[in-house]
Amino acid sequence: MSRSPLGSRHLIRDLNRSIVLNMIKEHGPIGRAQVARRSGLSPASITKITGDLLAEGGILETDTGESSGGRRPILLEINPTGGYVIGLKVTEYGVIGVLTDMTADVLEKQKDSLEGTSPEAVAACLASQVDSLCHAAGIPREDVLGVGVGLSGLVNASQCLSRQNPFLGWRDAPIGGLLQSHVHVPVYIDNDVNTLTFAERLFGHGRGVDDFIVVTIGRGVGLGMVLDGQVYSGAHGGAGEFGHTIVQEDGLLCDCGKYGCLETYVGESGLLRAAAECDDLPAVRSMDELIDLGLAGNKSAMAIFATAGDMLGRGISNLINILNPSLILISGEGVRAEEMLFDPMHAAVEKHTMPVLFPDTEILVDPWGDDAWAIGAACLVLGEVFRSPVQNAVPSAVPQMSG
Ligand SMILES: [Zn+2]
Structure with missing residues (x-):
């Protein structure tokens, strides 16, 4: 500087x-x-x-x-039409993309399936979706301020590197640079839960809130944090692995290789495993199907969500005790489970949170739309537009004293 x-x-x-x-x-x-x-x-x-x-x-x-x-x-x-941005969410199977204006209003939305899972194949698929979104919206590429990409797993945003993607099997994949070489506009990447957190910070419930967290429930259990006004990603982009905090000593085996992670109770595969072990439930193939059974009054399905809600509440009370956020937003595909998940969750939060901290935190369940991930990715670019130059100019932090 x-x-x-x-x-x-x-x-x-x-x-x-x-x-x-x-x-x-x-x-x-x-x-x-x-x-x-x-x-x-x-x-x-x-x-x-x-x-x-x-x-x-x-x-x-x-x-x-x-x-x-x-x-x-x-x-x-x-000015909503002062510029346009594109947000792309890469899932296990495909890409969900949106083209939005400067207020994150969606002008065009598309879904594509992946033709291959190598970083090169995914970058080509993302680039072709950028082209087709621009074409469908009638927006020339020059008017696109940037492309944001949301990815599962560990992401080093500053190096545009996917450090680990559990679904695509990537380690240190330079996906940002590969896409940039196709589209020739600025490309920003981040963990998908962080992108949702950016969206909440810019245009959602987190506007003007300096300390809040976003918990997502779906395939996994994710966490995004805004601490002291800034999205926090840890030293190397790995912060927020809330789903892999241990809630049960010698519990179930998790995809990460450890036992008793929160995700093994609350994530989709954990819920489906519990359903498969339940004799009086029909075969279910997705979290959505299990939610439908529970909402229709199936007692066994409801019991599975009650256990999940209790575990989730324990985890959230730990977060409150550590971070003292003023707001917790719960989002993701799993919010459809409504009270059968959230009533036990609220009870566990009240039971396990330090009484002095409990009243400080409001918990809100955010309604979920299936393009929310892609809008979050678009907000990565919008966040750059509204970013303070001080955040860019301040040199790296003073070394911390160890305590
Ligand atoms: Zn785990």
Whole structure:
């Protein structure tokens, strides 16, 4: 980072611009005077910055403000069509892609199956979906600000590297670079639960919340964390393996090779294994089928979800005791199980969380749409648009003292 006075001036200019842009995103439609009051920047600075943003098409003017007698004030808001982004979620079987505007509204959505699982084959499939999304939406590739990709497993976002993908069998696959060489626009990758967490932070329940976590229930059990306002991924991108925290000494064998992981009770394969061991249940092939049985009143299916909910609640109380978040969002395919999972979960959270911490945390179950993962991936790019330059400019953290 440049330490010169000129460098500092550029940083301050970029920072002020980021403050104004984010204020318009958070509070728009909003008048210039209000932006000045809330930000503490001078009216002259606000006029200059908003003028630049208008000229670049990043924001637009509307005239819906309340008049206090005189002319109706002109309000500012993010220009939804100021640019477009693409989000791609890679699953075990295929790719779900969306093309969105600047407010994460989906303009086009597609699903493709994978023709091969090598990083090269997947990159080619992703690139072809980028082309077909642009074509279907009638958006030229030059208007796409970037492509975000959500992947299962461990991801090193800064190196655009899939460190480990359990479904595709990858180790250290340079998927970001491979895709970039096809599409020639900036490519961002991250763990899929982190991408959902970005989406919640930018446009969802996590807006303005500095300490919250996202727990996903589906094929596995995932965790995304926003700590002190930042998405936390750990030293090497491996943070958040909540599904592999141990809840049962000498418990069931997990896909990760260990025994008694939370995922063996709450993840899809764990639920299906419990169902297969249950004599009075018909054969079920998916979590969805088991949920349908439970919702129809099948006592054995309900009991499986009750056990899963209890285990999930124990895990969540550990998270509350460690992180003291103000909000926990629960999302993913498994939220369809509703009360048969969440009533026992809430009971276990109350039972196991330290009484002094329990009232601090609100738990919300987020309704689930099947394009949520892809919208999350698009938010990786939108997050870059709204990112503060300080986050880019601050050198790596001061070494921690070990305690
Ligand atoms: Zn495990």
